[in-house]
Amino acid sequence: MDGRRHAWVGLLAALTVAAGGCPDTGRSGEGVAMPQLDLSAGPAAGPWTAPRPAPAPAPTGGDWADVRGSRRWRYIVVHHSATDSGNAAQFDRIHRAPPNGFDELGYHFVIDNGRGGPDGRVEVGSRWRKQKWGAHTGGTPNNAYNEHGIGICLVGDFRDAMPTRRQLASLRRLVRYLTERYDIPPDNVIGHCDAPNAATLCPGQTFHRYLVGDFRDDLRRYAAR
Template sequence: MEPDVTDHIIAPVPTPAPAFAPAPTTATAAVAAAAASAPVPSRPARLSRRRLLQGTAALGGVIAFGTAVSASSTPAFAATVSQPDIISTNDWGASAPQGSLPTLTRRPTHLVIHHTTHVNSDDFSVAAAEEVARLIQRNHMTNGWADTGQQFTIARGGQMLEGRHGSLDAVVDGTRFIEGAHAYGFNDQSVGIEVDGMYTNDVPTDAQWSSLVHLSAFICQRYGLDVDRIIAHRDVPGAQTLCCGDAFYGKLSALRDEVASALANGVDGGSGASGDYPTVRLGDEGDAVRRVQVTLDVIGHDPGAADGVFGPATEKALREYQSSLGTGVDGIAGPRTWGALATHHAAGSTVSSGDSGTEVEYLQRGLKASSGVDLATDGHFGDQTEAAVSAYQKARGLTVDGVAGGKTWAALKHAQ
């Protein structure tokens, strides 16, 4: 049983809280004002989640906060922020939860940003990202939690990973969230993102920052959160912690500004990248190449470093992938190969007009990548998606019914 569904557990030896009072910010003041009338009961000494992540001394204690913060009115966003490429718990090899994970059938009121306080690794690979996710889950579950505490993690290489089981589907749905264990007294009000590393003096990598902006914008759009609801762990009412590190905390205002820009102008594609799917081949460089490399690595074909340079190792990995599909092997990521890469993680469930969720998102990406159709990747199967499916079916010689069933998925996933 997860103790209190909080980010702290009873400690055998009390750890004194540091004398820390963060300078007030707009976000801090807004949260604190909502909690001003809440009683603050005393609690036993507790072991910080920071200690669980790091395996060293806790950075600080907490004070309980027991009153819900009212939700902001849903803002109107001018553009679509597509679902980022998030490595699911299944794909990074998570263990099954040790207990129930409460699903709250309402939207969270805040997005809370953390850092793990791990050493700032120079290993930016997908393998390293997935190992960090497994390490965090092991530490949290060893200490009695049902699962990983936070809903999402961003690794040093910018990879975005689902933390707590069910969080990805919940945010895509946009009307519910999985209660986490990342911000004591505030878990039933917030979704948490852990950015891997220690950011007291350093700041996250460029790849982490780009992914954080994209993921935060996506969460804000799906849950109707205004950017002033993006706060650091230290801003949570009653929290006495240095999280997310002083250097990182100094960039929270810039994060809100960039998320606001993303909500106004839109973000498409995965990992904060452009939504275009240009043909790339040996000798090419750029973000499109990096996206191919990251996806190949995730699905088990090693392209070498995900450095955006299409070298011999990337070509070899792509040829191996194309061979596994049973399609033409040329070592070039063209429209049909892009379509297969974009839909690789889809379950292939039948979806049709009126459906919504992750499967529809994968379908839209696959259609956009393989056909070049101007299609919103918002996870909602509307008239535009139905028309795109019908056009794709006609072009591939399939029965034209506008429903993405087994044969349509097979054509997409096998680059036919």
């Protein structure tokens, strides 16, 4: 990428987004998202070996599984919108508009809260279908948390409140699926504020305590089952 673009990205990273979430950076590396072959099918079984069990099906209702190839995902970064209401289409407009000027919605997924979209609905962002870098967690070394981080935004302001039960159930289902499919360890499921150099309270203190506590414990049990 060229230097002017880089400088602009740096400027974006320094800005605070007032509405529609907390994405605070741009991007790098467009065009490097090479599709990778899915090698998970395993070798063909010989005549005397037991058939391999079928891979776990995608969670019900999740069209997030319908992507070709994949990026090298290493992290899952959870955000809140810091708004009472909203949905992916609204945040997409805000992210494209000045002062953000993003290419499109910065997150890969948005989980609605009943005010702007059905409570608990998982909206699959256009970035996810393209397996494209995120624009949600800037300022980290080598922009690693955008390049290799899946951004999930829950609609709501969780400084002093929790997401709805349906939002949490959807988050659990989605994150279980993503960690299993992309072999992401539970400790790499973080809140935005946990990212290196992050100067933000996103996804809100109340939700964050739960995310890195009980939620992550549940993920560990799921991974170890």
